[in-house]
Amino acid sequence: MKYLLIVMLMISSLSSKAQKIYSFNQLDSLQNIEKKNIIVFVSASWCNYCKAMDETVFKEPAIIKLLDQQYYFVELNAEDQTPIVYQNHKFSFNPSLGFHEMAIILANKQKLTFPSIYILTNANEILYQHKGFIKATNLFKVLNNIKY
Template structure:
């Protein structure tokens, strides 16, 4: 009886641990910026809305892929952000809010030529400058290539 209990306990712990490793770690803006104080990594921000079917498809397909999860968890800080969020964001003493239905942080980071498209995927450098702005649906293959190329170029630039 004890052995059976111990076996199931170990099995359930292993299953829970493996599930955590298979999950995409997603941070708030505040958390990502705090983590950068300890370890500088690029930040990937995924801007989405509740009504965007392509956003939903990326959440369901692209960001559930094990290779993408591993790449994002190991090499980046990932932020999934609802562009219409009402929650204020405080970074370095500055507060960003939703003024007109679209959050200020979305307007700052995802705007291209005065327009915001959804989904938008932004890569911020470890120095928090905008390095990439992609305003379309990204398949697993597309985002993998973008992230790997970005990391390769970052490594080349820093050496």
């Protein structure tokens, strides 16, 4: 029994800490407290590259630290049907397109690609966008070069 407890403690300590994840619904009140740029990670449940980024890039300690200190990190499943209320506007799932309105707006009239990363100012201007998988080292460089 003692051996089992030790093994369970070791396994639980191996789990990686992740960055804080916020929803669009929280951003208005967060921006009132502290202005920060926003990173939106747009994914889909079936997307293997999205899962790979979750399991590698967003588990890198340097990325976690930078995201927690300087950004509000939002994960957006483009196929989620939950309405979003952000800056007094309601954004909904678009059944005819099969994607959430917020993902479509971020794509800015371009084809939705998964995964995608958008870095927005606290005034919602797109500073940077990347479509497809991005390595942790490259994302770290981008995050460090964004001025806010």
